[in-house]
Amino acid sequence: MSAQPMPASDAASAEPAVRAASPRTLREALPVFLRHGSPRILIACVGIAVAARVAAGGWSAWDLVPLVALVLYWPIQEWGIHVFILHAKPRRVFGRTIDLRVPRKHRAHHREPWRLDILFIPMHSFLYTIPILAGVWWLVTPSASLALTGIAAHFALALHYEWVHFLVHTRVTPRNAYYQRLWKSHRRHHFKNENYWFGVTMLSGDRLLGTAPDVADVPTSPTARTLLA
Ligand SMILES: [Zn+2]
Ligand SMILES: [Zn+2]
Ligand SMILES: [Zn+2]
Known part of the structure; x- marks a missing residue:
């Protein structure tokens, strides 16, 4: 397989056909979502973690602490992750170009934002993110029960992220005001300016870190599709 990216002009000309095949309703979207590896892994992780949490028992008000901390x-x-990993630029280090798979895949997603096959969390990344996530929860909680509460909720938010990010790139339009804000924000990141609006399912990171400006104050970026200045 060639690593050469599709020229922007070709990607743009293929776009109407790609968009016309995109799901328009949640009913159409769900089977497409479930055909892909990352949603399947996340569903399995949520299922296993919830089952383990129920088996561990010992519920108390303390279970709210990992949930609040996570939110x-x-x-x-x-x-x-979006700023420092997904948008990491290729770098010359000792004469070699370092360009990791995850940011490469994200640039492909920016080039062809309506292509549903390439927008999911890359499968190989679960090999390290799952152990890291489980390990960190284990370290920061005093008991297996509370660790499992955090782990289960973390996988649930990751699955929610994957579902929302997928839907934003379909023709599904949300009715709920909160989700309408998410749609608007992520589409601005793709089509207005890639240097702003990094949040996908929660936008307080952008407000806190100064990347949620008034759209009128932001120039349309010529590199929103390529991420390479
Ligand atoms: Zn597919
Ligand atoms: Zn996107
Ligand atoms: Zn991006």
């Missing part, structure tokens, strides 16, 4: 942390995680 406060999540927008920062979305922002940080």
